Amino acid sequence: MIPLRLKVDADAVDPYVVRLRSFEGMPGPPGNFDYLDAALETADGENALFTGATGNLRVFGVDPSEVDGDIVFVVPSRKIAHRLIRANSQHNTLLITERCDQLCVMCSQPPKKHHVDMFPFFETAVFLAPENSTIGLSGGEPTLFKSELFEFLRETMERRRDIDFHILTNAQHFDRADLAKLRDLDLSRILWGVPVYSSVGAIHDHIVGKPGAFDRVRKNLSILCEAGAKIELRTVLIKPNAPGLLDLAKFVAVALPFIDTWAIMQLENIGYGRQNWDSLFFDSSQGFDLVGRALDFSISRGINTELYNFPLCTVPAEYRAFAPSTISDWKRAYVKGCADCSLRSKCGGFFEWHPRVHGYGRFGVA
Ligand code: SF4
CATH class of the missing domain: 3.20.20.70 (Aldolase class I)
Structure with a gap:
């Protein structure tokens, strides 16, 4: 089953919505990079680090390419992010x-x-x-x-x-x-x-x-x-x-x-x-x-x-x-x-x- 909840660690304290962008294979954020985007900084087999206006967001257990463009609702106190809108889904x-x-x-x-x-x-x-x-x-x-x-x-x-x-x-x-x-x-x-x-x-x-x-x-x-x-x-x-x-x-x-x-x-x-x-x-x-x-x-x-x-x-x-x-x-x-x-x-x-x-x-x- 496709996971709708991700395990995360966030700098922020209050819940927020952000779009994850991996920009893989690109030199850097393109022109349509939004202030509500978090860009991929680093990734290894275990976690991916995204950064943006809301600070760092570490996402565990996913390949960043699988969540590229996803819009997530981050709840820092519970260390989870809900995938509200998955970029590659019609559902x-x-x-x-x-x-x-x-x-x-x-x-x-x-x-x-x-x-x-x-x-x-x-x-x-x-x-x-x-x-x-x-x-x-x-x-x-x-x-x-x-x-x-x-x-x-x-x-x-x-x-x-x-x-x-x-x-x-x-x-x-x-x-x-x-x-x-x-x-x-x-x-x-x-x-x-x-x-x-x-x-x-x-x-x-x-x-x-x-x-x-x-x-x-x-x-x-x-x-x-x-x-x-x-x-x-x-x-x-x-x-x-x-x-x-x-x-x-x-x-x-x-x-x-x-x-x-x-x-x-x-x-x-x-x-x-x-x-x-x-x-x-x-x-x-x-x-x-x-x-x-x-x-x-x-x-x-x-x-x-x-x-x-x-x-x-x-x-x-x-x-x-x-x-x-x-x-x-x-x-x-x-x-x-x-x-x-x-x-x-x-x-x-x-x-x-x-x-x-x-x-x-x-x-x-x-
Ligand atoms: S019709 Fe659908 S449910 Fe039935 S055997 Fe084929 S794939 Fe499975």
């Missing part, structure tokens, strides 16, 4: 908060009560991000800090007009008063990922652990639509909602035809997803007819529909075009049977933490 996500007002049965990142305001650090990180990046914002629930989030988006999008955002939100906290603020943003550069798990309010509410959540998300999806937002509807496929997937497809086609994408997602074996695995994991390789019928219906109604996190060989050949590789690079893994697979270059494989006995009855390319 950079900033965790806005660990608080959430829902408690989904399959939550991969169970909520916590405490909150640390990271917006100022994230702003700096986005200013330094590589050109034309798409940056994910997630939680917890980012819109619990809606005013700060809008301000963050306004600032960063104004200053970095080449950068797009993908924001995961339960959409519980919008109201009509937000329309003006939403319209102030360039909404063509933001994709809002919003979970809807069932067309039956009681089932959705049970899955997210919040009475009334379905009615609210429905209402607020309309507000997002009215504002002109791009929406990626997200449905994690689990035993409680799998039998109703076709009904959900019909609901999407009738009530939410304005969405950009409907993503049907396989379950991640971490957090509550791991705790509740046996009661939740739906073996779509054996029960693909439920998925196939929903997919056929939504595609026939012009809804762009995709399967996220489905190993390709668990999907019938005629549906594989709908299953892009979606698992982030740092948490993607393949199992023993993948070694000689002809589909591997297109397949997203498994989450690193997926059980070794992966649970798919149909596996491997026939």
Whole structure:
């Protein structure tokens, strides 16, 4: 797995954001060297010394070329640096908060009560991000800090007009008063990922652990639509909602035809997803007819529909075009049977933490 935390030793006392630059093979820092950069001074097999306006930063256990251009959040007192934005990755996500007002049965990142305001650090990180990046914002629930989030988006999008955002939100906290603020943003550069798990309010509410959540998300999806937002509807496929997937497809086609994408997602074996695995994991390789019928219906109604996190060989050949590789690079893994697979270059494989006995009855390319 690609490490997202580095062991460091820093001169500074307070936390800060800096971009690491190795300039390997170059005579010295080029013209675009920023005051928020730290340049590589020396490196041996064990550590690399970077220097910049914030003083010396010694990074342990990495080849400097692997972190060149990375934007890290250094916490000197804990001797760690979080790789907020990795220069060579398309999968950079900033965790806005660990608080959430829902408690989904399959939550991969169970909520916590405490909150640390990271917006100022994230702003700096986005200013330094590589050109034309798409940056994910997630939680917890980012819109619990809606005013700060809008301000963050306004600032960063104004200053970095080449950068797009993908924001995961339960959409519980919008109201009509937000329309003006939403319209102030360039909404063509933001994709809002919003979970809807069932067309039956009681089932959705049970899955997210919040009475009334379905009615609210429905209402607020309309507000997002009215504002002109791009929406990626997200449905994690689990035993409680799998039998109703076709009904959900019909609901999407009738009530939410304005969405950009409907993503049907396989379950991640971490957090509550791991705790509740046996009661939740739906073996779509054996029960693909439920998925196939929903997919056929939504595609026939012009809804762009995709399967996220489905190993390709668990999907019938005629549906594989709908299953892009979606698992982030740092948490993607393949199992023993993948070694000689002809589909591997297109397949997203498994989450690193997926059980070794992966649970798919149909596996491997026939
Ligand atoms: S065998 Fe592995 S690489 Fe091949 S399709 Fe299945 S999961 Fe993907």
